[in-house]
Amino acid sequence: MEFRHVFICVNQRPPGHPQGSCAEKGSRDLYQVFMEKLQEDPELFMSVAVTPTGCLGPCMMGPTIVVYPDAVWYGNVKKEDVDEIIKEHLKGGKPVERLVVGKGKPPGMF
Numbered sequence: 001m002e003f004r005h006v007f008i009c010v011n012q013r014p015p016g017h018p019q020g021s022c023a024e025k026g027s028r029d030l031y032q033v034f035m036e037k038l039q040e041d042p043e044l045f046m047s048v049a050v051t052p053t054g055c056l057g058p059c060m061m062g063p064t065i066v067v068y069p070d071a072v073w074y075g076n077v078k079k080e081d082v083d084e085i086i087k088e089h090l091k092g093g094k095p096v097e098r099l100v101v102g103k104g105k106p107p108g109m110f
């Protein structure tokens with residue numbers, strides 16, 4: 001497995017904020033699920049780092065995560081998507097296209 005680093009936005013804004021936030025949409029649970037999966041799988045544990053971050057930019061598409069070195073941006077990620085991201089992308093090297101919102105740069109940047 002090639003080493004990859006997953007950044008998960010866990011930014012929290014006050015309720016009712018017009019931009020919303022990833023934490024409001026469940027990203028902290030998403031982070032917990034990723035960490036549990038890492039603990040359960042030694043191969044994954046040795047090959048993947050997962051780091052919670054502040055705002056990654058595309059808040060409206062959150063929960064947002066980005067995977068490096070591929071620079072693949074995922075949006076609207078749910079806990080139920082974690083297994084697929086691990087299997088297809090982190091282990092298999094192929095991004096989960098149905099969740100991709102940007103490649104090489106955040107969505108909306110030209």
Ligand code: FES
Nearest residue numbers: 009022055056059
């Ligand atoms: S709050 Fe998560 S991308 Fe902005």
